Amino acid sequence: MARRATKEHSSTDDLDARKATILEAVVNEHVDTAQPVGSSSVASNADVVVSPATVRSEMVALERDGYLAQPHTSAGRVPTDKGYRYFVDHLKSGVLGSAQQRQVNEFFAHVRGEVEDVLEQTSLLLTKMTSYTSVVVGAGHSTSTVLSVQLVNLDARHQLLVTVFSDGAVVKHSIMSGFDVSPVDVAEASRQLNALLIGTTLDARVQVPSRTDHVATLVRDAVSVLHAEQPTAEGEQVFIGGSSKVAEVFDGVDTVRKVLGILEQELLVVSLVQDILNQGLSVAIGAEHGYEPLSSCAVIVAPVTIDNMPAGAVGLLGPTRMKYREAMAAAQVVSQHLTRHFAGEEERG
Amino acid sequence: MARRATKEHSSTDDLDARKATILEAVVNEHVDTAQPVGSSSVASNADVVVSPATVRSEMVALERDGYLAQPHTSAGRVPTDKGYRYFVDHLKSGVLGSAQQRQVNEFFAHVRGEVEDVLEQTSLLLTKMTSYTSVVVGAGHSTSTVLSVQLVNLDARHQLLVTVFSDGAVVKHSIMSGFDVSPVDVAEASRQLNALLIGTTLDARVQVPSRTDHVATLVRDAVSVLHAEQPTAEGEQVFIGGSSKVAEVFDGVDTVRKVLGILEQELLVVSLVQDILNQGLSVAIGAEHGYEPLSSCAVIVAPVTIDNMPAGAVGLLGPTRMKYREAMAAAQVVSQHLTRHFAGEEERG
DNA sequence: CGTTGGCACTCGGTAGAATTGACTGCTAAC
DNA sequence: GTTAGCAGTCAATTCTACCGAGTGCCAACG
Numbered sequence: 017m018a019r020r021a022t023k024e025h026s027s028t029d030d031l032d033a034r035k036a037t038i039l040e041a042v043v044n045e046h047v048d049t050a051q052p053v054g055s056s057s058v059a060s061n062a063d064v065v066v067s068p069a070t071v072r073s074e075m076v077a078l079e080r081d082g083y084l085a086q087p088h089t090s091a092g093r094v095p096t097d098k099g100y101r102y103f104v105d106h107l108k109s110g111v112l113g114s115a116q117q118r119q120v121n122e123f124f125a126h127v128r129g130e131v132e133d134v135l136e137q138t139s140l141l142l143t144k145m146t147s148y149t150s151v152v153v154g155a156g157h158s159t160s161t162v163l164s165v166q167l168v169n170l171d172a173r174h175q176l177l178v179t180v181f182s183d184g185a186v187v188k189h190s191i192m193s194g195f196d197v198s199p200v201d202v203a204e205a206s207r208q209l210n211a212l213l214i215g216t217t218l219d220a221r222v223q224v225p226s227r228t229d230h231v232a233t234l235v236r237d238a239v240s241v242l243h244a245e246q247p248t249a250e251g252e253q254v255f256i257g258g259s260s261k262v263a264e265v266f267d268g269v270d271t272v273r274k275v276l277g278i279l280e281q282e283l284l285v286v287s288l289v290q291d292i293l294n295q296g297l298s299v300a301i302g303a304e305h306g307y308e309p310l311s312s313c314a315v316i317v318a319p320v321t322i323d324n325m326p327a328g329a330v331g332l333l334g335p336t337r338m339k340y341r342e343a344m345a346a347a348q349v350v351s352q353h354l355t356r357h358f359a360g361e362e363e364r365g
Numbered sequence: 366m367a368r369r370a371t372k373e374h375s376s377t378d379d380l381d382a383r384k385a386t387i388l389e390a391v392v393n394e395h396v397d398t399a400q401p402v403g404s405s406s407v408a409s410n411a412d413v414v415v416s417p418a419t420v421r422s423e424m425v426a427l428e429r430d431g432y433l434a435q436p437h438t439s440a441g442r443v444p445t446d447k448g449y450r451y452f453v454d455h456l457k458s459g460v461l462g463s464a465q466q467r468q469v470n471e472f473f474a475h476v477r478g479e480v481e482d483v484l485e486q487t488s489l490l491l492t493k494m495t496s497y498t499s500v501v502v503g504a505g506h507s508t509s510t511v512l513s514v515q516l517v518n519l520d521a522r523h524q525l526l527v528t529v530f531s532d533g534a535v536v537k538h539s540i541m542s543g544f545d546v547s548p549v550d551v552a553e554a555s556r557q558l559n560a561l562l563i564g565t566t567l568d569a570r571v572q573v574p575s576r577t578d579h580v581a582t583l584v585r586d587a588v589s590v591l592h593a594e595q596p597t598a599e600g601e602q603v604f605i606g607g608s609s610k611v612a613e614v615f616d617g618v619d620t621v622r623k624v625l626g627i628l629e630q631e632l633l634v635v636s637l638v639q640d641i642l643n644q645g646l647s648v649a650i651g652a653e654h655g656y657e658p659l660s661s662c663a664v665i666v667a668p669v670t671i672d673n674m675p676a677g678a679v680g681l682l683g684p685t686r687m688k689y690r691e692a693m694a695a696a697q698v699v700s701q702h703l704t705r706h707f708a709g710e711e712e713r714g
Numbered sequence: 715c716g717t718t719g720g721c722a723c724t725c726g727g728t729a730g731a732a733t734t735g736a737c738t739g740c741t742a743a744c
Numbered sequence: 745g746t747t748a749g750c751a752g753t754c755a756a757t758t759c760t761a762c763c764g765a766g767t768g769c770c771a772a773c774g
Binding site: 129130163164166168169170176178180182184186188189190258259260262263264267269272273276277279280 | 478479512513515517518519525527529531533535537538539606607608609611612613616618621622625626628629
């Protein structure tokens with residue numbers, strides 16, 4: 017970090033205390049009112065002890081350095097993405113309101129059920145807390161091993177392969193055979209599949225029988241259909257809560273359309289969240305994530321871990337003009353609770 | 366195709382040929398332009414052979430009888446819900462464009478995979494074809510019987526109950542035991558569960574062992590957690606495609622918000638579709654379905670059957686000002702293809 | 715020197731008046 | 745019964761004037 021030697025020029029990454037205070041005031045005010053904010057309303061802020069005139073001259077500096085922008089000549093200032101970035105980076109981590117804290121505790125004290133259900137509920141919790149659209153991503157089971165495989169006869173030529181993974185995931189695949197399969201064959205195939213696959217991961221290569229009898233064919237079909245799973249999607253699950261909030265939080269119908277269009281593409285949402293996490297960020301503002309249609313959005317993410325391994329993430333999506341402090345606190349607290357929840361489940365049990 | 370037995374309005378439910386032609390012209394024009402349509406543009410329609418003045422006098426009659434409405438005194442006419450209803454009831458079933466027909470054929474020639482995946486893809490197909498939001502509902506497995514139950518050890522105190530139903534559905538439930546369970550116990554419980562549950566439906570009462578040993582407890586827990594499934598949701602699956610179309614097709618942001626809010630509540634969507642089907646309708650216009658927030662929408666539904674049993678439905682949701690002919694044709698064709706697809710799967714296999 | 719009050723200026727937003735034009739309903743003639 | 749013509753209505757548009765929020769600049773002040 018460069019020191020604050022010159023107060024002019026060169027966008028050093030640090031602002032002197034007064035500029036920082038003013039920037040913060042502008043952000044807070046603008047988030048509240050959605051309006052450009054002028055020098056006098058900044059000066060009336062309790063933390064700012066100088067006159068509007070001084071504020072004005074500081075503001076031209078902030079604008080020159082790219083932290084603020086002016087919609088038009090005789091309007092107040094609006095924070096730029098860079099301005100928000102500074103604000104967020106220098107935010108002392110907020111604390112949740114006690115009511116919200118209670119809401120979260122209450123929620124995690126009572127959730128039950130399958131992982132998927134918990135994640136979905138969590139997503140709803142997050143939107144209810146923040147009024148922003150939330151995204152919860154559950155990690156795929158690419159690294160987990162097969163616990164059990166079972167072949168079930170739907171009818172003579174139609175079987176269902178049910179695979180259980182060590183992370184509790186269950187996937188099914190239907191298999192159509194070109195010949196009638198007897199229950200005995202199915203049972204035998206099931207037995208062989210178990211012997212073959214238990215303990216392996218999906219990308220492990222296994223030795224399939226090369227014979228041409230019914231059972232061997234079934235086994236081969238089952239293995240291939242199961243391994244075909246891999247490339248499609250890595251099995252990540254995405255739960256999006258409160259898409260309708262998008263329409264409440266953005267004003268332009270076209271923005272709403274663009275954002276919803278993105279949210280519909282779940283794979284894209286996964287990579288968005290993944291990208292942000294990979295960049296080590298907890299917030300991506302405006303164009304930082306590189307998804308153009310979301311350039312008027314900010315995305316907050318917080319990782320969820322199981323046994324210190326990344327196991328997903330929770331996220332919030334709002335306008336760049338969003339209540340970062342509250343939203344970040346919510347995301348963080350919920351992600352921690354979620355992490356603890358899954359750890360707790362392991363431990364109990 | 367026309368149904369609607371109730372005819373007890375002050376005016377007869379049938380219009381003379383000229384009024385019908387004029388109404389149709391108004392609907393077509395309004396659907397195209399989204400603007401109130403005036404007498405002269407109606408008169409210039411090829412099917413209308415009278416002068417604007419005559420059209421005007423017919424229009425006052427149509428307005429008196431509730432088929433048209435005037436936004437304000439010096440504006441053209443707009444169809445009312447009743448007007449759309451008449452239009453739809455007297456629509457000769459449209460034919461799909463050849464390009465679209467090809468698209469559908471192509472699609473159903475190549476879809477593969479699990480029922481859920483097919484339904485989801487179908488939903489995307491429908492939105493792509495029509496540019497409206499689509500809803501595909503897959504029937505729940507409340508009537509199907511248990512084909513197989515399996516208990517899998519996640520760890521000593523943590524089991525997973527995997528149940529396969531005759532319709533190919535697979536559901537899982539985790540079970541936490543208050544004691545360590547040996548693999549032998551799990552296998553035995555699994556065996557007992559199979560004996561107990563195979564062939565039953567979810568609402569059947571079964572005789573559970575009353576002993577207090579580990580295996581019996583496991584069995585009891587498993588049965589109760591499985592039967593607890595029932596009340597929550599009947600297992601219907603809903604696939605909604607193109608929610609973002611909502612933002613394209615409606616103009617008011619508040620309408621968008623309301624409609625999205627409804628779409629988020631999947632249970633509500635299921636009952637909406639169910640209600641409309643129960644009323645025997647294929648289209649619900651405006652307030653006909655009784656869901657107030659959707660009063661500016663029209664919903665088109667077409668049933669999907671398996672073995673002549675209702676097995677779900679496909680639907681399209683758009684503004685009352687929607688292209689009924691095309692949309693209805695699309696819904697119908699797709700539902701038929703879907704019905705045939707599932708029938709075909711049974712047959713092959 | 716930095717800070718401040720004062721002042722002229724800019725420009726978006728709004729309110730009202732005038733205008734337009736797309737309709738209508740009515741009526742009298744065909 | 746149909747039509748042409750005409751007067752009337754009213755939303756939408758345009759224009760104008762004006763207001764006021766907010767700026768940049770500057771001179772004065774500690």
